[in-house]
Amino acid sequence: MGAEPIPCLILACGNTLREDDGIGPRLAEWAAEHWRSDVRIRILSRQQWTPDLASDIAAAQSVLFLDCSIESNPGCAAVHPVHPATARSGLNTHHFGAPELLSLSRDLYGAMPRTALLLTVGAASLEFHEGLSATVQAALPRAIDLLKSAVCDLLSNTGATSQSHSA
């Protein structure tokens, strides 16, 4: 864990070879370019979330998870608050969701971000294919608006001072 807490951690998950599953990394790529000089924001993109990320989360004042959803309507972008998982049965080492990561961060490091949000976009197709489906591609501008708005809210909640390069 770093000595200085990061005001905002953006943590994306997804496989860019499985069509809409790549929406998380795609948004993270956009965020990395958009906030490339903003030291308040750290962006990590992974094919899958693993327990090792608990230490990054514990070192953040706020976190925004980015993922696709198979439960939402295709192309539907939404932001939800996330809370630590309480039910721990049925877990395995191959999949950790945002709530599980938060609880692991709390149990291992005694620290958790003050605010945690999850931005999801409903998947239309998860076939073997690079690029997004037309439905999710069309939803990208809305998802980016939500991403900008969520990061803005998280930064203001943490009281982090604004950076000249942030948009």
Added chain:
Amino acid sequence: MTQTITIDPVTRLEGHGKVTIQLDEQGNVTDAHFHVTQVRGFERFCEGRPFYEMPSLMARICGICPVSHLVASAKACEAIMSIRIPHTAAQLRRMLNLAQMVQSHALSFFHLSSPDLLLGLDSDPAHRHIFGVAAARPELGRAGIGLRRFGQHIIELLGNKRIHPGWVIPGGVTEPLAPAKRDEILALLPEAYSNIQIALNWYKQIADTFQSEIEVFANFPSLFMGLINEDESVEFTDGALRVIDAKGAIIEDGVTATRFTEIIGEAVEPYSYTKFAYYKPLGYPQGSYRVGPLARLNIAQSMGTPLADIELKQFKQLALGPLQSSFHYHHARLIDILYGIEKIEQILSDPLILDKHVRATAGVNRLEGAGQAEAPRGTLMHNYKVDENGLITWANLVIATGQNNNAMNRGVLQAAQHYIQNGKFTEGILNRVEAVVRTFDPCLSCSSHAFGQMPLHIELLASTGDLLDTVSR
């Protein structure tokens, strides 16, 4: 009526496998198998590709130990090129391979096996996972995550990616080590030392409580094999093969990659897509042997680093001669990690480590080449043939998990026969059977390879479970 117990999938492994246990009419175990149920086919689809593509192609086999494939593959290519790589390049590769070993062993010990070791093999499976470890002993969970990050961070610094890094190529590495990266790695060392000491101290305190498992977790005489230096210290990237028998006598020594096919053969069984390697002079299955952390420590006289040497001395005092129980893989894995951290520090103090000469070049000078290296879970060999244009015409990979395959199957049978009596078993007993497999830390995605014509046996079952027809190839 006979009965089959199926454990599918075996949990907390790298990849997907299952265990079947056959019971007789009295409910006692007659046979048991560990099945690897996935097939890959890397040897086939690389045919026709230029040999210099092989390291990056082959590294895609696995997300856990791609570096070992990079290294073994590059060495096979260098045998085709007939070149010797610069000293600095060899040292940098060694560091990368050790970093991978540390992170992979940390995954195996902390994420996959520590729930059994800390919470107990009979504990509630709903809590027997990394979350349970985090709640019960957070310092252990932090140590595991810390060691994973240590290894992954070094891999990312050197290879620019945490998983499937490039950088290692036939002839050496693509770029030298920058001073800033060296300093960054040096700064990681104190925390890594602290984390492995936490784990070693804890493991040595609890190991005795598993005496009954030590007795039946693949505890039998076998051969052991691994890479070793001329001074009989452990080696992960160069060195030559040594094989010892169950009493510790050296039966092969100094076997270089060009000669490994003289002593290693491969067999296939109809129930698994993983091959079964064996020591040729003894034939199959009598020549089955074990590789990996336990084998490395059994064949070596020293680790070659001060702290790990102290641990090796204590480890060897646990038995007269080679340790035979695969339960000791856990302990050996931790000593490997300590060695890896120390060795990385040694490599960084090499006065030539920042040297700019890190790559040799050549074309095709031989039509066949082989390379070997130690992967976290044991010795790995890549063997290629090329045409005059350097295009791959044949490839074979001998994977650590395949070399442990017979011992894993014997271990599963041994544990099943010990624990399952009169058809009675509990979840904790089945978990023990799985835990035998976990001691080897098999990497199933790496190990699934065709060799010749794989035997195929299909059974057609009715909805009642009655056998309607069988087809065999």
